[in-house]
Amino acid sequence: MKAVGEPGTKELLSLEELEAAGGLRTGRKHVLSILVEDKPGVLTRIAGLFARRGFNIDTLTVGPTDDLSISRITLTVDGALHPIDQVTKQLHKLINVLKIRDLEPNDTVTRELAMFKVAVEGTQRAEVMQVCEIFRGKVVDVGRRSIILEITGTTDKVAAFEAMLRPFGLIEMMRTGEIAISRGRGET
């Protein structure tokens, strides 16, 4: 690497160092997997931190882990808007936060569960069910004038499914937000 301290330029030295230094906006979605102590107020602390530092949470899911005293929070943040490095470092300062992983997209399996209530009249029902089958979704409830479908998949797949259903008359949609697990033998 170049000698640091040469006069006359403020140019940064290398991408590596820039990354070490943080402040880079990566421009992609980041999935952060955060282990926290299951203590009162922990979600408030995290949500409050995001709010006061001006970071936006795109999705957030919270659930238990195999250890009763520890919960996992999976949240997605837009790396185009926020310096992820600042986000994770600020999160680390919270004392109830035990571990944070910024998951590598290629080494991660992500899933989201979504349910759709679609208005169906007459022959439309069969059409909707056909679309559902193609997306490997499930019909979980059928009424006279509506149908409820369930799908799991990546965020992209869910979005594509939504786009297909919309023309039929989407009454409402519920999405859980992503959960993510790392590939391979190691723990996430």
Add this chain to the structure above:
Amino acid sequence: MRAVDAVMECLKAEGVDVVFGLPGGANLPTYDAFVDGGIRHILVRHEAGGGHAAEGYAKATGRVGVSLGTSGPGATNLVTPIVDAMMDSVPVVFITGQVRTELLGTDGFQEADTMGITMPAVKHSWMIQHPDEIPRSLHEAFHVARTGRPGPVVVDIPQDLSRADIDYQPVTDVKLPGYQPTTEGNTKQIRQAAKALASARRPVLYVGGGVVNAGASAQLRELATLDRFPVTCTLMALGAFPAPHPQWLGMLGMHGTRAANYAIDEADLICCIGARFDDRITGKLSEFAPRAKFIHIDVDPAEISKNVPVHIPVVGDARNVLTKLVAEYRALEIDSSRLDTWWERIEGWRAKHPLRYDEATNGEIKPQYLVQALYEATDGEAIVTTDVGQHQMWAAQYYHFDEPRKWINSGGLGTMGFGLPAAMGAKVGCPDATVVCLAGDGSVQMNMQELATCTQEGIDIKVVIMNNGYLGMVRQWQELFWDHRYSQVDMGDFPDFVKLAEAYGATGVRLTQSAGLIEALREAIATPGPVMVDVRVCREENVYPMIAPGQAARDMVG
């Protein structure tokens, strides 16, 4: 044992010798325990005064301050000291009473969501849910407050839980799995920093309050003098490097010296130690130190590259890192003569732009001269606290601190009313020191009720009011940036501080003439007991030099 008696045991085990507080319904049990608790309790007149006193105590001694308040308004009155302590990294444990658990969430009398209200501004907080948790939570609180980057913590104890009978066992094994501050500093990074410093031609050491917190002044001095590095510092770090030292450039930032600001502007390498590139330092961020590369040493990893991208980050305690950096630096071959031209340039700025003001011709007291006179009258040895505003900046410029922990003020939050209670806390912590609160006539009124605490408790502080009858800094900004349109800044000639001091049982003195000011101040300071000196200074003086907000260092005026 009652949980509240366990609280006393915990405080003693943490080495607490004094707490500042005010009782109320929800912390009555705790106050009952103080009767035989063996801990000095100082009864303040307002919880905010108690909180700032605990801060002053912590800043002057380096120990953890403790401040107590009851539920509801007691806790909300502590919010300003809590935020203040967060901004300036002051270790204070705030213990608040809370309503009985059965009333929680019912909008009970004097119920406030203390945890929720304080959450954005604490390093951590504990809501007690079972009386058995009290001892461990308190010890965890002290541990978190004092280690890593210090800061305020809150322990909120519901009244019924504090009355419970618990099986108290001393806690000696505080373990927080999610809290492991990095204090040592990465050796490779430190070596890289040493190399960068050795090859820099226009280096500057930019020092912040982290050096004071870490007790790293000696190490800083060693590093600086190994190679004639110029040193400047933030408002928080005054005294961390001795002001009379030839390598001292003066304070940096909005009202810093030209030499310090110009040096940063032209530097090729800035080594930031325990500071955080605050906007009052950087001015216009995009034009801050445009030619420099940065080394940043800080115990808080989140500060690295928060505002300014850093080339060589070192996360660690300033004393540990500087000790290692000095050792690494000694191992290098240093040619100090490479800095000759840099020092010539700096000397040029110093000669051309010393701190200056026009002396009064009519016998009036110039505010800058008041600080100089105070410096003389105290032989430069006092602990000086201030409020926030013009007087604070003049004190920073003209009282040449040569040791850390002698300069106590509210830097980050800029809290008016901080100085008087902070002086009270500092005096309690350092009973042998001369403690002077230099205040403005506006800000002193925000917590002057604590003068009663001082007279009752025999806390011998000297309050020197720089009285110009204005909210001076706001007036200055209205003059400079708002076309002289003064809006709500004239405080008039109220109150009569001499009579007020006497009403509080203190000594009141009024000084109006420049002649004999040093002797008069010396006499006032030598007067036993709390003294309040009302010094009338010329009214419309401005603090210079100045980098206007959002401007770059080279656009400094005045």
